[in-house]
Amino acid sequence: MTVPASPSTHPDAGWWRQAAVYQIYPRSFSDATGDGIGDLPGATARMGYLSALGIDAIWLSPFYPSALADGGYDVDDYRNVDPRLGTLDDFDAMVAASHDAGIKVIVDVVPNHSSNRHVWFQAALGSAPGSPERARYHFADGLGVNGELPPSDWPSHFGGGAWTRVVEQAGPNAGRPGQWYLHLFATEQPDFNWDHPEVQADFHTTLRFWADRGVDGFRVDVAHGLAKDMSLPLRSKPQLEILVDDGSDPLFDRDAVHDIFTGWRGVLNEYDPPKAAVAEAWVPFTNRRLMYARPTELGQAFNFDLLQAPFDAAEFRAIAEKCLVEAEASGASSTWVFSNHDVVRHASRYALPDGSTLEDLEAWLLAGGTVPPADLGRGLRRARAATLFMLGLPGSAYLYQGEELGLFEVADLPEASLQDPTWFRTQHKVKGRDGCRVPLPWQRDAANFGFGGTPWLPQPDWFAGHAADAQDGVEGSTLEMYRAALGWRRKLQTDESLAWLSEPAASVVHYRRPNGWEVLTNFGAAPALVPSGVDPAKVVLSSGVPATGTVPAETTLWLAP
Template sequence: MTIPPAPSTHPDAGWWRQAAVYQIYPRSFSDANGDGMGDLPGVTARMGYLAALGIDAVWLSPFYPSALADGGYDVDDYRNVDPRLGTLADFDAMVAAAHDAGIRVIVDVVPNHSSNRHEWFKAALASAPGSPERARYHFLDGLGRHGELPPSDWPSHFGGAAWTRVVEQSGPNAGRPGQWYLHLFATEQPDFNWDHPEVREDFHTTLRFWADRGVDGFRVDVAHGLAKDMTLPLRSKKVLDILVDDGSDPLFDRDEVHEIFAGWRDVLNEYDPPKAAVAEAWVPFTSRRLKYARPTELGQAFNFDLLQAPFDAAGFRAIAEKCLVEAEASGASSTWVFSNHDVVRHASRYSLPDGSTLEDLAAWLLAGGATPPTDRERGLRRARAATLFMLGLPGSAYLYQGEELGLFEVADLPEASLQDPTWFRTQHSVKGRDGCRVPLPWLSDAADFGFGGSPWLPQPDWFAGHAADVQDGVEGSTLEMYRAALGWRRKLQAEESLQWLDAAAPAVVHYRRPNGWEVLSNFGGAPAMVPSGVDLSKVVLSSGEPARGAIPGETTLWLAP
């Protein structure tokens, strides 16, 4: 039986519970040395912008040494900085600048797999089958008469098979095709064997390394994928089609993963206040996702329900109700997110015709944003309304760089510029995630929009109208709306609860926080009646047009007490 840790008495122990966290994809944020790739000094140089935005923390996607086979999620060395992005001294300076600005720092940890350039994997390749070096990963003999078939029919998430065969470098079969290794993602991302005690202890060392450098928390990539059942013979991919809710899937959300994260919590609790953590666990069953969010484990788990939902009043309210109840039951706070580095930006998703499916979205990307037709004005209007609905909710809000500028997906990137592994492993049938990772526009009339150097992904001309400088100080701009919302959110922060109120129309959702702060969202396209008792003179923020006797269509209003 796991004994829950004693709650910390540090006044900042719960800082993460209602924090506004801003995700930085370092290569695409700001380039300080002009080489076309964003870097840590670039983040430090923009700390004033981040402080003025009003966020509580930044989350940095991987900045570790990497061949960038998967945008930095193929890690060569977990305790260093990619020299193209800076040095450990640059990292320390960035953390110090953030803390001086009142901003905490969360870093990405990638525990499911390393890169194929990691020292452990290179040692595994140089060793013979059955060696201790290979035991840190999943190496198996192939099927077929000569081992020419992979050990199973498991697919990679990026397309193609989840197995790659190696040419043996030592032993009696040196120079010949030999064993196969598992990689649930790109070939360059071999999966760790988390049954191995050295793997577990090495990640404890990594957590302490960054915590000792002042990091306040960790975002855990593919948290649900660490524990695997590699009992032979391996089960067919048919069992992977639908994730089951009993922990019996061979690859994902197995019960054994929670023992791993209990060990992580022991490490995180060595600090005062304890370090925060949030799991990226794409688990369809809430009861199982919440296990990762227990105080005995990571403490939070991403809730992707709103990200996956259409823009709809009943749907948004039902999701919020459900997630708040579940978060309270787990002892965590809920997490809200609409965009990140892995999905099409929500302003573009809401630009598509109502009823568009994931298949429609994929086809739209493949066609360079040409079909189906989009309505950008409507998409941004809905994105702004959804954001204010979300920022009013109790729990932590995760924002993705550029959404505060109203950026859309860059769907028409030239094929020659694409770098996402999905594009290559699907033989150019799935475009991938590059369109949400295009470097940010800072200055409308500067070379490379003020990014700092010729960017690693090309920026479209329409970025000029979304650059930070043309929105700075402009009433009604998306940037100023985010600044105002985050400022009011901090002033009006309340207990982690709300009261749902009756609305005057089915398209309207109305809720009140314990301190009297109210949120009114009209998900319909036409103006809606104001609920009885609502005083529009108390409106302090609108995502759209001013409220003149009605709630404008596709608009959220905030009313101060």
């Protein structure tokens, strides 16, 4: 299937290329109804805050009906709103308020799996093996004498195995253990069979449903996981990571997935301007990741390179250089991100000792954020510097709610409050993602910090100093830094190129955009002299305390033309 890139000449067709996108995790953003769960009216009520922040778009994490087995990524109904979060009318009101504020709307779409409460999966459970109802998912007979062993050794991303056995409800074996179904994530998230034409057609309907309601784009969850090799015997998959770069992995990043997204692009191009899309594709190989970002497919793909990198001058520069070249080659623009709903907040990651690994990070979480002790001052200083480095780059910037308040990971949540399925499926060996999902603090002195009702995850006392009203109008606060940066970014927006003015090994990374806008980041632990030829009088923004003639340690400066 070949779908040409859209010929649209609409002036808004490329709005996404250098957009600043703010991710809203709805349950934790703002609660308008007082039940302790953030909702769509709460998001609408905060539109003035988002407009003042200076973002170009919001990305709304799942708000669909869900049992919340995985924070809303277990979807019961793809074309409705969870009643705890509002109604379709509330959604329409939020979109209208967003557009009135000049803010685009991106919604999450979750195509790899549904919830086990989805009408299709319930029909599959009530039907016999080999039925048309089961063909929309991946059901298989088990191994062993009586099918008592799972069909393969595939692991779940959340711990444990990726197969669950059902008790048959129909057919000659009704009431007995029967087939197994595949779920690469939680048990409550059965994987769709994307070879089935009804699955493909239904998601086209879903895309049109939200596009017709005014949505401007889609973030595609687990975009690399839809196509699977289910031919028998099932091949072994001893590790979750993609280990090949030729599309032959049985579960992830298979070539067939691109036919699926070519079909999606055909739907997205039915609109003028075309609807935008960005792939969440954890694909470590550049040549593979770029395929999702082609103009004939989704158009953009997240690169998580900076998110995974240490705070290091050489690494940041090398990643920026590489990703900009990749984006140009694909016809897309690059994407930049440091935090989201799935990872420890970057102010906390940077607060750990240099050289800390993912295993160290997980151990730190299990210790409640106490071992090793985190240097929170350094973590926030580095996070602010990294953010200004990133916001100066060409491409789109994805920001996670609360990072503009300088929030850290809430690493010491009481075990009784934890809800991430990873915590339970790993038998409490991996703490999971709840610490970055704690509801936001809006008012220092209000009950529940102005979030609404008693939050579904407890807020720590230290949130008071990070509340939005505690930073509003305060010179040097993280909130005011974000506002200033996003304001200058809009004023200085230019084409998607830059020139490096520093040597690759320098601890101060210095680049210039074509209109003369310059960015200097000192990654070192000591102040550095302002490079020769740079006029300190042109500094309009600093992530740290300015010092005449120097770039302070772990600080980024912006210089206007």
